Amino acid sequence: MKKVLILFVLVFPLALAQNVTITYWQYEFRSKVEAINELIRRFEAQNPGIKVVHQTFPYDAFQQKVAAAIPAGQGPDVVNLYYGWAPTWVKAGYLVPLPEDWTRRLDQDFVAMAQAAKVGGKLYGVPTAVRSLALFYNKDLFRQAGIANPPRSWEEFLTAAQKLTLKQGNRFLQIGYGIAPDGQDHHLVREVLVRQFGGRPYSEDGKKVLYSSEAGLKALSFYTDWVRKYEIGVPGFFPGNNGYRDGFMAGKIAMIIDGSFAIGTIQQGARFNWGVAELPLERPGGRKANFGSFWMHGLTPLATGPKREAALRFLAFITSEETQRYWLEKVGELPASKNLIRDPKLSLHPIYGPFVLSLAYAKATPFVDEAAQRKVMVDAINRVLLQGMDPAQSLRMAAEEEQKILDQFWR
Numbered sequence: 001m002k003k004v005l006i007l008f009v010l011v012f013p014l015a016l017a018q019n020v021t022i023t024y025w026q027y028e029f030r031s032k033v034e035a036i037n038e039l040i041r042r043f044e045a046q047n048p049g050i051k052v053v054h055q056t057f058p059y060d061a062f063q064q065k066v067a068a069a070i071p072a073g074q075g076p077d078v079v080n081l082y083y084g085w086a087p088t089w090v091k092a093g094y095l096v097p098l099p100e101d102w103t104r105r106l107d108q109d110f111v112a113m114a115q116a117a118k119v120g121g122k123l124y125g126v127p128t129a130v131r132s133l134a135l136f137y138n139k140d141l142f143r144q145a146g147i148a149n150p151p152r153s154w155e156e157f158l159t160a161a162q163k164l165t166l167k168q169g170n171r172f173l174q175i176g177y178g179i180a181p182d183g184q185d186h187h188l189v190r191e192v193l194v195r196q197f198g199g200r201p202y203s204e205d206g207k208k209v210l211y212s213s214e215a216g217l218k219a220l221s222f223y224t225d226w227v228r229k230y231e232i233g234v235p236g237f238f239p240g241n242n243g244y245r246d247g248f249m250a251g252k253i254a255m256i257i258d259g260s261f262a263i264g265t266i267q268q269g270a271r272f273n274w275g276v277a278e279l280p281l282e283r284p285g286g287r288k289a290n291f292g293s294f295w296m297h298g299l300t301p302l303a304t305g306p307k308r309e310a311a312l313r314f315l316a317f318i319t320s321e322e323t324q325r326y327w328l329e330k331v332g333e334l335p336a337s338k339n340l341i342r343d344p345k346l347s348l349h350p351i352y353g354p355f356v357l358s359l360a361y362a363k364a365t366p367f368v369d370e371a372a373q374r375k376v377m378v379d380a381i382n383r384v385l386l387q388g389m390d391p392a393q394s395l396r397m398a399a400e401e402e403q404k405i406l407d408q409f410w411r
Contacts, residue, residue: 263332
């Protein structure tokens, strides 16, 4: 807390001279919305001269709302955005750089992954939390199937998943794994399996696609074989935008790969014993790989004069260590603070621990257009699963499509 208080003094030496109203936007995610509402209540109690208006929008419409509002001189002063959107938003003029002392704070106090909040060497946002992926599993279904422990290798994973899959004729009654190309599985293929099989998804500078390789083909073939060969699941098994997660909470899906951001939702929705484990390895003692990401809070060009001062004060509050502790309890996302993440109580925690341990080797993809790049990999998977295309052909198509996206941006 001491460091945070010092920051407040450095950034805000004088009290606000008048009452100010600022606006904060984020997408609709229940636990995050509830958390921000409570944080706004606490912030306004500590800062009686500032009122914060909180507005939320459906995820699929969020970027379009921002794109329409800010150029028109309307919308948020402080906005929540996925780190992978930052290059595009900066190019479009939706964000302004944070003051230099914020860059020093990020460099000193935040985990290395948060460096992805910089574009062109300037800092455009700060996260409250970071996230990684892990395997969620239904302990009750494992016990009923005679499986003692979560899988440590993909071979063990497939063996367990086949035992946990129940069919009646051609109809799945229960599946071993929740297939979700547009959930977290596109990250699983590109960032986890490609690396575990010895490849790299992109060049060091993020300008070249490298997954059209032997390792990339192994990764896509292996993943799509979960449906085509091993029959441990099927796309769209459970209805809904997050059907893989909902099906897990309903007890119909034995295992899913999801982010630490899902902890709060699963804690509220699951009515059975469940656990979390680090992602399986390609083989015992093999390469560890994980995908790391975060949402950050940025400042828009609408925050000027007294509103800018108030917005920076709010930004400091919602990224403080005190807020990060609350966020972990309420939302389940991991603290972005180096100091907090070192707490052994976290790394040894049965739920948070696997996520915390994976931060040591998780990589944050250097997106330039996250939505377009995500679609490329989701389409590559679906061409194989839904259209029966050869994985090698589909992967070549994906690499060519994504290289065009990168070339266009960097030109």
